[in-house]
Amino acid sequence: MNTPVRPSLPRGLYVLCDDTVRPELPLREKAAGLLAGGARVVQLRMKRTPLREALAAAREVVAACRRAGAVCLVNDRVDLALLSGAHGVHVGDEDLPAEEARALLGPEGLVGVTVRGLEEARAAQAAGADYVGLGPVFGTTTKQVNAPVLGLGGFAAVVRTSPVPVVGIGGVKLENIADLAATGAHGGAVASDILLAEDLAERVRRLSAAFDRGARGTSLVGGDV
Numbered sequence: 757m758n759t760p761v762r763p764s765l766p767r768g769l770y771v772l773c774d775d776t777v778r779p780e781l782p783l784r785e786k787a788a789g790l791l792a793g794g795a796r797v798v799q800l801r802m803k804r805t806p807l808r809e810a811l812a813a814a815r816e817v818v819a820a821c822r823r824a825g826a827v828c829l830v831n832d833r834v835d836l837a838l839l840s841g842a843h844g845v846h847v848g849d850e851d852l853p854a855e856e857a858r859a860l861l862g863p864e865g866l867v868g869v870t871v872r873g874l875e876e877a878r879a880a881q882a883a884g885a886d887y888v889g890l891g892p893v894f895g896t897t898t899k900q901v902n903a904p905v906l907g908l909g910g911f912a913a914v915v916r917t918s919p920v921p922v923v924g925i926g927g928v929k930l931e932n933i934a935d936l937a938a939t940g941a942h943g944g945a946v947a948s949d950i951l952l953a954e955d956l957a958e959r960v961r962r963l964s965a966a967f968d969r970g971a972r973g974t975s976l977v978g979g980d981v
């Protein structure tokens with residue numbers, strides 16, 4: 757009997773296809789721009805889209821991601837992830853607990869969990885998380901987060917000892933993503949720096965390249981951003 761295998765989370769840029777940033781641009785158009793730029797991980801973050809529209813959007817975006825060979829995760833809602841055929845879900849404190857998300861998704865689904873530090877990362881792993889989203893690394897206006905900004909030093913300290921891959925989130929931009937990658941982060945999650953850009957695809961390309969440069973240890977501070 758074959759054991760079902762879940763996809764691994766690709767390393768690098770992790771993009772939030774978010775309905776709160778530039779809300780006038782439809783999610784499907786955002787996703788098209790992100791995928792045209794080569795995004796390999798897309799999280800669909802829907803905070804203001806009515807549920808039935810959210811389901812339709814999830815189905816469209818998941819299908820587009822699958823055609824492009826990208827991993828698509830749904831933020832918050834395990835039901836929408838299952839109904840849309842997404843690769844998995846990202847949950848935080850106000851969502852279903854990680855254990856329940858894992859139980860509903862089964863062994864084939866990716867589960868990401870928001871954490872604020874090392875102890876929470878260990879607990880997330882025990883609960884079945886595949887990766888953790890750690891932040892805010894830098895200041896952000898996209899979400900009001902009830903936790904202190906970690907800064908690169910605080911972030912790097914968790915990355916060094918985390919038992920699961922760490923994706924940094926909060927204020928990640930072209931000018932800091934290489935430094936974030938140089939800490940050993942598995943990914944850098946970005947919403948506004950991409951979604952507010954005139955050319956989403958081009959911004960995805962530049963952020964991905966900067967992350968990859970930083971991960972190789974060849975980031976030049978203040979260099980080609």
Ligand SMILES: Cc1ncc(COP(=O)(O)OP(=O)(O)O)c(N)n1
Nearest residue numbers: 846847848849870889890923925945
């Ligand atoms: C990769 C990643 N990390 C953290 C979060 C935040 O999730 P959560 O704490 O549930 O907050 P909301 O995004 O739901 O407002 C995330 N979405 N992605």
Ligand SMILES: Cc1ncsc1CCOP(=O)(O)O
Nearest residue numbers: 896898899926927946947948
């Ligand atoms: C969802 C979330 N959780 C912590 S910060 C954040 C928002 C990230 O958005 P941006 O990349 O615009 O700072």
Ligand SMILES: [Mg+2]
Nearest residue numbers: 832847848851
């Ligand atoms: Mg959430």
